[in-house]
Amino acid sequence: QGLEKPSITLGGGEKPLLYYLPLTLAERLGHFKEQGLTVEVQDFGGGAKSLQALVGGSVDAVTGAYEHTIRMQAKGQDVRAVIDLGRYPGVVLAVRKDKADAIKSVADLKGAKIGVTAPGSSTFILAQYLMTKAGLDPKSASFIGVGGGASAVAAMQKGEIDAISHLEPVITKLESLDAIKVLVDTRTTKGTMDTFGASNPAAVLYLKKEFIDANPKTVQALVNAFAKTLKWLQSATPEQVADAVPEPYWLGDKALYLKALAASRDTYSPDGTIDPASMKSMLDLLTATDPQLDAGSIDLAKTFDGSFLKNASVK
Amino acid sequence: MAARREPSRPSAEPESAATAVRLDGVKVSFVIRGAAVFDAVAPTSFEVREGEFVSIVGPTGCGKSTLLNVTAGLLKPSAGHVEIFGERLAGLNRKSGYLFQQDALMPWKTALDNVAIALEVHGTPRKEALEAARGWMGRVGLARFCERYAHELSGGQRKRVGLAQVLIRRPRILLMDEPFGPLDAQTRQIMGNLLLGLWAEDRKAVMFVTHDLEEAIALSDRVVIMSAGPDARVIGDHPIDLARPRDAAEIRLDPKFHALHKRIWDQLREEVAKTYEEGAR
Amino acid sequence: MAARREPSRPSAEPESAATAVRLDGVKVSFVIRGAAVFDAVAPTSFEVREGEFVSIVGPTGCGKSTLLNVTAGLLKPSAGHVEIFGERLAGLNRKSGYLFQQDALMPWKTALDNVAIALEVHGTPRKEALEAARGWMGRVGLARFCERYAHELSGGQRKRVGLAQVLIRRPRILLMDEPFGPLDAQTRQIMGNLLLGLWAEDRKAVMFVTHDLEEAIALSDRVVIMSAGPDARVIGDHPIDLARPRDAAEIRLDPKFHALHKRIWDQLREEVAKTYEEGAR
Amino acid sequence: MRAASLKLLALQVLVAVVAIGIWHVGSSVPIAGKYFLPEFFFSTPLDVFQRVVKLFVSGEIWRHLWITLTETLLAFVIGSAGGVAIGFWFARQPLIAAVFDPYVKMVNALPRVVLAPIFMLWLGLGIWSKVALGVTLVFFVVFFNVYQGVKEVSPVVLSNARMMGMTERQLFRHVYWPSALSWMFSSLHTSVGFALVGAVVGEYLGSAAGLGYLIHEAEGVFDVTGVFAGMFILSAFVLVIDWLVTLVERRLLVWRPQAAVGQT
Amino acid sequence: MRAASLKLLALQVLVAVVAIGIWHVGSSVPIAGKYFLPEFFFSTPLDVFQRVVKLFVSGEIWRHLWITLTETLLAFVIGSAGGVAIGFWFARQPLIAAVFDPYVKMVNALPRVVLAPIFMLWLGLGIWSKVALGVTLVFFVVFFNVYQGVKEVSPVVLSNARMMGMTERQLFRHVYWPSALSWMFSSLHTSVGFALVGAVVGEYLGSAAGLGYLIHEAEGVFDVTGVFAGMFILSAFVLVIDWLVTLVERRLLVWRPQAAVGQT
Numbered sequence A: 001q002g003l004e005k006p007s008i009t010l011g012g013g014e015k016p017l018l019y020y021l022p023l024t025l026a027e028r029l030g031h032f033k034e035q036g037l038t039v040e041v042q043d044f045g046g047g048a049k050s051l052q053a054l055v056g057g058s059v060d061a062v063t064g065a066y067e068h069t070i071r072m073q074a075k076g077q078d079v080r081a082v083i084d085l086g087r088y089p090g091v092v093l094a095v096r097k098d099k100a101d102a103i104k105s106v107a108d109l110k111g112a113k114i115g116v117t118a119p120g121s122s123t124f125i126l127a128q129y130l131m132t133k134a135g136l137d138p139k140s141a142s143f144i145g146v147g148g149g150a151s152a153v154a155a156m157q158k159g160e161i162d163a164i165s166h167l168e169p170v171i172t173k174l175e176s177l178d179a180i181k182v183l184v185d186t187r188t189t190k191g192t193m194d195t196f197g198a199s200n201p202a203a204v205l206y207l208k209k210e211f212i213d214a215n216p217k218t219v220q221a222l223v224n225a226f227a228k229t230l231k232w233l234q235s236a237t238p239e240q241v242a243d244a245v246p247e248p249y250w251l252g253d254k255a256l257y258l259k260a261l262a263a264s265r266d267t268y269s270p271d272g273t274i275d276p277a278s279m280k281s282m283l284d285l286l287t288a289t290d291p292q293l294d295a296g297s298i299d300l301a302k303t304f305d306g307s308f309l310k311n312a313s314v315k
Numbered sequence B, C: 001m002a003a004r005r006e007p008s009r010p011s012a013e014p015e016s017a018a019t020a021v022r023l024d025g026v027k028v029s030f031v032i033r034g035a036a037v038f039d040a041v042a043p044t045s046f047e048v049r050e051g052e053f054v055s056i057v058g059p060t061g062c063g064k065s066t067l068l069n070v071t072a073g074l075l076k077p078s079a080g081h082v083e084i085f086g087e088r089l090a091g092l093n094r095k096s097g098y099l100f101q102q103d104a105l106m107p108w109k110t111a112l113d114n115v116a117i118a119l120e121v122h123g124t125p126r127k128e129a130l131e132a133a134r135g136w137m138g139r140v141g142l143a144r145f146c147e148r149y150a151h152e153l154s155g156g157q158r159k160r161v162g163l164a165q166v167l168i169r170r171p172r173i174l175l176m177d178e179p180f181g182p183l184d185a186q187t188r189q190i191m192g193n194l195l196l197g198l199w200a201e202d203r204k205a206v207m208f209v210t211h212d213l214e215e216a217i218a219l220s221d222r223v224v225i226m227s228a229g230p231d232a233r234v235i236g237d238h239p240i241d242l243a244r245p246r247d248a249a250e251i252r253l254d255p256k257f258h259a260l261h262k263r264i265w266d267q268l269r270e271e272v273a274k275t276y277e278e279g280a281r
Numbered sequence D, E: 001m002r003a004a005s006l007k008l009l010a011l012q013v014l015v016a017v018v019a020i021g022i023w024h025v026g027s028s029v030p031i032a033g034k035y036f037l038p039e040f041f042f043s044t045p046l047d048v049f050q051r052v053v054k055l056f057v058s059g060e061i062w063r064h065l066w067i068t069l070t071e072t073l074l075a076f077v078i079g080s081a082g083g084v085a086i087g088f089w090f091a092r093q094p095l096i097a098a099v100f101d102p103y104v105k106m107v108n109a110l111p112r113v114v115l116a117p118i119f120m121l122w123l124g125l126g127i128w129s130k131v132a133l134g135v136t137l138v139f140f141v142v143f144f145n146v147y148q149g150v151k152e153v154s155p156v157v158l159s160n161a162r163m164m165g166m167t168e169r170q171l172f173r174h175v176y177w178p179s180a181l182s183w184m185f186s187s188l189h190t191s192v193g194f195a196l197v198g199a200v201v202g203e204y205l206g207s208a209a210g211l212g213y214l215i216h217e218a219e220g221v222f223d224v225t226g227v228f229a230g231m232f233i234l235s236a237f238v239l240v241i242d243w244l245v246t247l248v249e250r251r252l253l254v255w256r257p258q259a260a261v262g263q264t
């Protein structure tokens, strides 16, 4: 029905990660095609790189962290989320099994070596936030970038780090190896509420304001597709999900994958909206960990554009 | 090679021909790795007229190659200057061909290509250049060695390829540094006659360095003797008034030849003895 | 250098001395880039006895250097074999010193170090080696050039450093390829006498390649003439029965010297003419 | 010749067999209770082999291979052409070389991973940003070698050529170029590998296809077998390019004396 | 001499000024409505300069610099020592060289980014895994050059040395080594940069400190100024190492004829 730009390029981090599951599903279930969209997904080394690609103009839309929209506002870039995909960060803070006795809560992390995916990333920020909340100076622990995938597992197995702040599937893998004890789990509603007192949007679909203004129909089609995916996800069983994604995503072990799916089930947003409380909780998180960010200058209303979601064909 | 016009100096000198090469107070000092200075050649002046064949002899290490390098424009003198056909030399001396004392063939070209390139450089089409080069390879006795690379030739063969490479261009000034060194006596004479024949055709100016005094006398119009270095000077300048055309072998039987030889040799011997003593000190 | 024991061959030959070098049917063919074969040296046999000074002369490119390379063990003959003091040579000939036709100094060492290293290699302490090297630099007339690198020396000076480098080791067999080529006549004689003096002391076996027939006669016990290549052979073997000790300069005045010279020269001339014709064909 | 090259092949196969043997044992036989090469990190040779076969049989690999090949070749060609050109230019213009010397070295020290976003900004997401990454690796290796190679030209040969009357262009063609060739080829052997590394890293950091993409995708889901299969294909593939370089090298360097080393 | 080097310095400064000028204009003056070097990707020279000053003034940088320096130097030293040793060994053992040749080239083609997890597994998160990454870059550059350098030894000089009775060890010390030196130094100039790149990429992929960590952290929060400040410090710093290499080179290569090129 006359899309301005029927074929678009969409950036993502590492697609096989559960964080990006809605994207994979939307693609695999044909929801984009239904909307008359041809979507080419570009895989970048990390969320930051996809954002850079968006700003640079090489991709049209990104599935990435909601916090990016806030940071970009501070940098004078108008980037807006149009639909929420993951309402909880999905980050887990855990300690090594043999340290579990010494480190019982976040407050004991003083002097610990904490593995994060990368310095500056969401896992890094969350760990710092938790420490600040517990009354610790984040500088009192050392943060080590351990990367994603196998190197993170290796770092924990080799005892190079005492604690880890990481995402799926590393956490499930480590749990299945019985290597860690979870302290804070933001994959679940309870964990997130305990931590932030509200939900804390993670993965969203965001685009440049100019693009939204110039291509409203295209954006609407995108939102429609994702909204349908979210709805499907609410009712699908883990088996159905597993069958819908490409086999290589199964971590070489379907049981492990199902376990990880089940654990992250709650993180996927049921409706795609972001309420002001969640926005605030994200801003708090950022200002708590990045003193350079000036909370006063941020207009949270400009980070999320819910109008497309309201018009979405699927509710 | 345009005709030179320079008002201040008449193009025909009293002695019938123009000066092809003039060294004017040329002094060469080498700085040894930024420290000591070695005065190889003391201020030296001499001339080679157009069409003149001058040999330079002198004890080993006296500065013969150095003087040729200066004349070729490859080495800047520490003092004095060089004039080529009356023009002050700055940069390379493009009017001369230089046969180096060391091997200087391009190892990545065959012998034939090494000779042909000397023409190609000046615009001769490749086919023609190869044709001419083949002729020259024959003249220096190497027709069968055209396709060899330098490392597949004997020392004497390499030298002869070098000779062909220089002669094929027919430069107006020829600088030759021991061109016949690694050749046997007979080949030397054949090559000497080749050179003389060529020279007779268009009367180049030749500066010819050799250790073989007989050869020097047999070929030249003048033999210049240099003293032992350091601070080498020209200490003798002997005109050779033997009749032309000459045959490099037969001329040695001439009694005049012997007289000349004896006279020059006596002077030379003294010089060499001096070098040796200096060096051993 | 242990005394050789080999029962099948008596260590003292009828002719008073043992054989130092024996080439037995040595043939050398070069394969030119995997294609054509060039037969440089036809099967050749000859001997150099201990204490014998043999000169090899022949037209340029006939295979003199090639024969020395074979004797040194640097080149494997295509047929035949080499015996050194009765032992069949496999690999390098470690009993001989070789002065190459080309420059072979290590450019990264000073002249003095180049000479000293020849002793150091065999275990002489550095200080002692330098001492000895200094002496030798003096003997070849280069005492003042000890600290120079190769590119800072003249052609003749480099050759003399090479000479000192070979002689300082006092090898039992000396292979010399045109050692006095780039030297003036007088220096040649001085070096010739140096070599003769040394040779007289401990009677090495010497294989001496030169283009100067007078020099060959003046220095040697035997002059071997090679024919023009390809398929070069030994075509003459002239014993030189001039009295010893000799002076390289004075001996040339001996009437016997002239007779020898004429005889050998006539044979040689013919050969050279042949090479030249062959090559030009 | 025949027998010698058979023997060589046999030895090469032997090395491969030993290496795979160690890998197999390390990943499947515990030594003192620990795996020397845990399967989780190293997979097993058999699995990798099966995966490689599967990739080829399913035909999935061809598209990726083709993209990576294109990127590698472009990076190699552009990088070495640039390195050769600038190397020669600098060697012939000592002042320019001296002026730019520190900057060239500074640029060479920039981590390519950090440059990737900038290349994407300028060159987009297509193959060109990957090519650019490869070029930045190849260029410097070739550049430094060509620069040095030109300076190593024999002074006598050079003087002779200049006396012959060669112009700067002719000197380049007949003297500098052939003389620097062995330096250049030495650097090309290194840079073939680097061109591929550049392309793959580029894909790894952002792309939708190519071997680097495959490897990256496999890495995120602990599919070591996939990672190793990708790396194996990658390196098999560089051998082919290197072999082509060697062919050209042999052709261009016929004039060299053979077996200068180790000849007895 | 004095005047010449002053002029050189002036020209070098000029180049820097021009480059910074372009950067400044590109990032702050829109051309046809678009910034040629958008601030989001390139920051501005002034900001970067201020950040560098701040990093040094606050003293925060020293610890990171020290770690990266250690890693770089270790990678450089180990990589080049290995490259030299194996390069010589291969050059002297043609059979071994022929057998391992394809494997060396295969390994050279492995993307280092992919190897990082394996190095971390073996060597931990400390400096050694970064050193290993640097070594894999440095080694190959040096190796290929030394290998070729040994083969380029003048055959006459070699024969002469062998006739002198040199043992293999002595040949190495007096002939191969000095002869391969200029090849080696050429590769060292490239590999100084690569050692640093290896260290930084290693830090980038997993570490607790170092310049790479700083850059990565800055990148994570879109702090381009921080990224550029890090890169600037990095490359300033490689100049210092390279300068040291050049000093050694000058010392070891005194024997070379000066100004073989461009001499008139």
Ligand SMILES: Nc1ncnc2c1ncn2[C@@H]1O[C@H](COP(=O)(O)OP(=O)(O)OP(=O)(O)O)[C@@H](O)[C@H]1O
Pocket (backbone or CB within 6 Å): B030, B031, B032, B038, B040, B058, B059, B060, B061, B062, B063, B064, B065, B066, B067, B101, B229, C151, C152, C153, C154, C155, C156, C157, C182
């Ligand atoms: N680059 C240099 N640095 C220092 N000294 C040099 C250099 N080149 C030549 N010399 C010295 O200058 C003197 C003259 O050298 P030159 O090569 O001109 O001698 P020559 O007369 O050609 O000797 P030969 O007959 O042995 O070739 C020699 O003593 C030599 O040592």
Ligand SMILES: Nc1ncnc2c1ncn2[C@@H]1O[C@H](COP(=O)(O)OP(=O)(O)OP(=O)(O)O)[C@@H](O)[C@H]1O
Pocket (backbone or CB within 6 Å): B151, B152, B153, B154, B155, B156, B157, B182, C030, C031, C032, C038, C040, C058, C059, C060, C061, C062, C063, C064, C065, C066, C067, C101, C229
């Ligand atoms: N590597 C090689 N490949 C092919 N042919 C060669 C090779 N080396 C030498 N030759 C040929 O073998 C013949 C003998 O060469 P050699 O160097 O022994 O001559 P020579 O007697 O020493 O000559 P000169 O007096 O000129 O030094 C020559 O014709 C030469 O062209």
Ligand SMILES: [Mg+2]
Pocket (backbone or CB within 6 Å): B064, B065, B066, B101, B177, C154, C155, C156
């Ligand atoms: Mg000379």
Ligand SMILES: [Mg+2]
Pocket (backbone or CB within 6 Å): B154, B155, B156, C064, C065, C066, C101, C177
């Ligand atoms: Mg010879």
